[in-house]
Amino acid sequence: METNHAVDALAALAQETRLTAFRLLVEAGPEGIAAGEIARTLDVPPPNLSFHLSALVHAGLVTSRRDGRQVIYAADFDAMDTLVGFLAQNCCRGEGGCLPSLERTGCAPKARAGKA
Amino acid sequence: METNHAVDALAALAQETRLTAFRLLVEAGPEGIAAGEIARTLDVPPPNLSFHLSALVHAGLVTSRRDGRQVIYAADFDAMDTLVGFLAQNCCRGEGGCLPSLERTGCAPKARAGKA
DNA sequence: GGGTCATTTCAAGAATTATCGAAACATGGA
DNA sequence: TCCATGTTTCGATAATTCTTGAAATGACCC
Numbered sequence A, B: 001m002e003t004n005h006a007v008d009a010l011a012a013l014a015q016e017t018r019l020t021a022f023r024l025l026v027e028a029g030p031e032g033i034a035a036g037e038i039a040r041t042l043d044v045p046p047p048n049l050s051f052h053l054s055a056l057v058h059a060g061l062v063t064s065r066r067d068g069r070q071v072i073y074a075a076d077f078d079a080m081d082t083l084v085g086f087l088a089q090n091c092c093r094g095e096g097g098c099l100p101s102l103e104r105t106g107c108a109p110k111a112r113a114g115k116a
Numbered sequence C: 001g002g003g004t005c006a007t008t009t010c011a012a013g014a015a016t017t018a019t020c021g022a023a024a025c026a027t028g029g030a
Numbered sequence D: 001t002c003c004a005t006g007t008t009t010c011g012a013t014a015a016t017t018c019t020t021g022a023a024a025t026g027a028c029c030c
Helices: A003-013 A016-031 A035-042 A046-058 A077-092 A101-105 B003-013 B016-031 B035-042 B046-058 B077-092 B101-105
Strands: A062-067 A070-075 B062-067 B070-075
Touching: A003 A016, A003 A046, A003 A077, A003 B003, A003 B016, A016 A035, A016 A046, A016 A070, A016 A077, A016 B003, A016 B077, A035 A046, A035 A070, A046 A062, A046 A070, A077 B016, A077 B077, A077 B101, A101 B077, B003 B016, B003 B046, B003 B077, B016 B035, B016 B046, B016 B070, B016 B077, B035 B046, B035 B070, B046 B062, B046 B070
Parallel strands: none
Antiparallel strands: A062 A070, B062 B070
């Protein structure tokens, strides 16, 4: 991941409405949520939300597809993995155990017996 | 980690000069680097860099201490761990293995035999 | 086609953030 | 004390981003 791309992704999440929307999409899983429902849940005017959602799409963190009249947005989990991976590398340069928080989240790769 | 704090930390890293400076500080380790040296390395005017460094300090990602005439900045690894942990939780809600990239970085907690 | 719902685009203004040069501040040494 | 060095603060400007309401687009149903 290049620095520029990382800056874009970080900037996309560095805004309250967008971060909250993204968390909502992550919770919703691959099925995603319609734009209107996000707007209602977050109590954000639709044009405003549309602006922020397209920022997330532009940053590659979210995908969109049309379903009838609705537009469904969904988190791109691979992109998030890439971003977290980038940050991890910039946090500890590969020294094992430098991200102890990950133990609590359970998000790290499954432990393999004997591997250090 | 509250959403607001996460937004602050993300915003701090969502700028090229700051992200580059932070990577430099991570590479330098706990000993840190003097402000002037960072400015020279990044070829950024000192007042400009000072502005960005204080943004990183304000976000809690970096610490500063004076050493004679110089001010030494150092990455706060705990803060970075907290941020990555926050993102991880917002990425996969605790489902194991949702951040495969971490396997490559080697940053995740050491695997424990038998633990899944 | 006409009507309605869901969403986006547009244009303008407000707010925030970044950059720059000049000046101020702090430290150490002559 | 005076000077030199390293860094920050100040003030102004430039650039970017956010918000808002109005209008446009796209899809469905009659």
